[in-house]
Amino acid sequence: MEGLDYIATFSPLAKLTIVRLLLALAAIFHWHLKQLDVNNAFLHGELDEEVYMNLHPGVPAVFPNQISESSITAILVYVDDIVLAGNNIEEITTVTNILDNAFKIKNLGNLRYFLGLEVARNSTGIHLSQRKYILDILKDCCMLASRPVATPMDYTTRLSTSSGTPLPDSSSYRRLLGRLIYLTTTRPDISYVVHHLSKFMSSPTTAHSQATFRILPYLKQAPGFSVYIGESLISWRSKKQPTVSRSSSDAEYRDLATNTCELQWLTYLLTDLHILFKQPTLLYCDNQSALQIATNQVFHEGTKHIDIDFHLVHEKVRSGLVKLLPVSSSQQLADIFTKSLSPSLFSDLSTKLGMFNLYSQLEGGS
Template sequence: MLDVAPVSTPMNFSTKVSSQGDPVDDLAAFKRLIGRLIYHTNTCPDITYAVHRLSQHVASPTKLHHQVAFRILRYIKQTPGQGIFLKAINTLTLKAYSDLDWASCPDSRKSTTGYIVYLGDSPISWRSKKQSTVSRSSSEAEYRALAQTACEIHWLINLLTDLRLPFSQPATIFYDNHSAIKIAINQVFHERTKHIEIDCHLIREKVQRGTIKLLPIHTTLQLADILTKTLSPSTFHTINSKLGTLNIYAKLEGGCQKTIKSTTSDSAYN
């Protein structure tokens, strides 16, 4: 790795990861590498999606998967000091960004859920995960993504309560689909939404109890987009700069480190 050039994104925008291809020469070495990359995602949400895609093929990886893994290492080489930044704040609030990529898996056509949860302006939980079943519609996949995000927030609320840390409620989930939010809080189910009643009931219950509230957000401000798909370099860097991470080796400007952009500047869709 000493002689390779670093890259600015963990995955090439044009790369399509699937199960097809020639097998790798050293399966054990590939598994060890993926295990270390998974561990690295605990502090680096920016590589989570790329590692998630590779981890699906750890049983039978191809040479393309090895190339993608090697590119992630080249990306990490450029940002060795990148990690989450926990700010000192007076008021603790929970907020989350939730998104999905419908039928994105080329092998199974299952959708990909992505969410990132913040305590104040600091990211504390994030995930990129292929949904367990195939969704017949984008609406079905959307409610599954919202339900998974709501469950994660519920767990974090219980954790903060057990730790006796005061925090303000309700927690906010930002989502970029207006129709999904309307159906989720609608009291009447339609024929086309009966198959997703469980997820809708779960979300509605938490909204009615004041545990969470759903707010629409413009697609360009959806931070969870980085956890659901491969993005163009410009879009990736725009979102990555707002994630709440910090490079401790960044160059100093004027005697103090350049301040990272706060996610509080992201406003709801207008």
């Protein structure tokens, strides 16, 4: 709108899921990974306002619209940080020079540290960790000398808004929890407890603070945990449903719909990169009733209250995007994101997620 929207600006932010996906593809296809930085990124604009123009038919494109069958270069942008991934180092160099002609670019070489994520690459794949980030948190909270614990949360603990006494100053609680939320970028094992404690962000108590500080000794025990990208996690989430479900099957069915949306988005993203799947994506569920609702095309009395948009699972199953499969509750990896578990079960699921202590292996020489 004239006189109103001219000063509206934004910075391009790649989702962290896309960052992990790109690294996964680089691990699978052995792509090169280079990192660039734009100097004074916000000083390159020459216009005071955005101007959109329609080109006349027949005007030649600035860049060729041909697609190479043998090479690919992907560009990931997060404000002024850029990651180039591709299978042809000469094309990556060409793209770097093009960007350097338009902006002043600093070439940081091979990707090693991006958005606080430490990237290590070897013959087995690409590993992500936030070791320095964890050590900084432990140091700031004076927890470097604390004794390690086996789980981030005692599975017998039950927290509520009335647990403990209100904190006189809740800013430190919010600050620490915010740092832990970002840590879940590479630490899915603490997603549940961090999400659970974030519910009390507005009025935290001493009990909530104690539970938050209990996470830190757990992080100290394994400061170098990493996710094995390529055959492991790309996207995960621990979030409370916005609606109240009438049954466990209802809740599971809604989760299936949410997961299907995520799978559809990732499929579209991979299609843009010309990576196609001939087989449907496998989606596992440990609730038989939810599976029956998702595969039964006849809506009945027990499902008429569910919003229509959640029934997209039917459409995606019929179209071949996803294939629903049952899984036993003891093998459901998603439980680590939804509930507090015993130390033995927690350790078992963490291992199955593909997490391991990268730094202990390096220190041990293996």
